Amino acid sequence: MPRTKETRANAAPGAGTIFALRAIGLVLLARWLFSMSDMDLGASLSAMASSPWACVNLVFLFLLIFLPGARAVAERPFHPLPQWLRQTLRLFAFLGFIFAVWSVGAFVASAGWRRAAQAVAATNGWLLAAPALYAAVLWICRPRALWRTNIAARRFAIGRYAVSLDPLTRTVSVWAERRKVGQYDARELSVRWADGPGTRPAPPPAPVVAFGAAGAAGDTAASATPSRSPGAPSxxxxxxxxxxxxxxxxxxxxxxxxxxxxxxxxxLTTEGDRVAARALDTTLRQV
Structure with missing residues (x-):
């Protein structure tokens, strides 16, 4: 099957993530250079060399702007970054967020709300924007599955795990974020529901289309309204x-x-996780 040619109007999934991270890095770099513009070059370099936090920020900005190894690929739309890079950016963004919140909180506690509001206006809102940018990097690099759930294509996303089922070979591939966990025979896999307290047993499942060549229409209908499996909690x-x-x-x-x-x-933290888990359970029972 011919692959769609990637053009400017048809960018590969994940390109938006790369663009957003680089934009945040450029904004942080521009603000840092602006803050140091009042100092001469020698004093700036001396201050950077004597500040471990400045060195950490330099490494963070380098990784955030250049993103070594990042590549938007259709097969992993939510993971265009290498695993090591995503984990490193999360760590540096977390440290930056904690430092920014602590700095702003200490300033507010010592100067009072009135002077803090004046400082926010004088910096064009940077005291609030800086923690927000670090938090945005944390959110973009959060743990997630390779793709969204597509029940008709037998692709499921549950938390940070992605599951795909090949109907021809009856094999199931499982990924934990970007790392492949393994490949299994679908007939040897099953879903076990560990109900939390307060969950109720589910009613009997509705009729579903048998696995195989029963028709693509049935798969499409199942993707819109997946049936609840026996033992699945409400x-x-x-x-x-x-x-x-x-x-x-x-x-x-x-x-x-x-x-x-x-x-x-x-x-199962979201409604999408619950829907994908019930659909995966139903699909494995059809094999």
């Missing part, structure tokens, strides 16, 4: 906010020492 939340969890189990009689292994275990 959406009722626990009294203390404990979320229901699922486990993907691999039970292979042919693999000595690997019987009844847990492929992954994760909490």
């Amino acid at each position: 959406l009722a939340r626990a009294t203390f906010g404990r979320r229901p969890k699922i486990e993907l189990l691999w039970d292979s009689p042919a693999a000595a020492g690997h019987n009844r292994q847990t492929v992954f275990s994760t909490a």
Whole structure:
């Protein structure tokens, strides 16, 4: 099947993430250079050399602007960055966010709200924008699956895990973020629901289309309204906010020492996770 040619009007998924991170890096760099413009070059270099925090910021800005190894690829739309780069940016952004919030909080506590408001106006809102930019990098680099759930294409995203099922070979591939966990026989996989307190057993499932060549229309309908599987918990939340969890189990009689292994275990934090988990359970039962 011919692949769609990537043009400016048809950018690869993930290009927006790269653009956003570089834009944030350029804004932080411009503000830093503006703040140091009142100092001469020698004093600026001396201050940077004697400040470990300045060195950390330099490394962070270099990684954020140049993004070594970043590449937008259609097969991993939510992970255009290498794993090491994403983890490093998260660490530096977290440190920057904590430092910025601590600095602003200490200034407000010592100077008072009135002078703090005057400082925000004098810096054109930078005292509030800086923590927000660090928080934006944290959010962009958060743990997530490779793709969104597409039940018709038998692709599922549950938390930071991505699952794809090949209907021809009946094999299932599992990724934890960008790292491939493994490839399994779909008939040896099952979903186990670890209900949190307060969850109720689900009603019997509605009729579903059998796995195979029963028709693409049935797959499309199932993707719009996935059936609830036996044993799947309802959406009722626990009294203390404990979320229901699922486990993907691999039970292979042919693999000595690997019987009844847990492929992954994760909490269902969003409605999309719950829908994807029920659809994955239903699909595996059809194999």
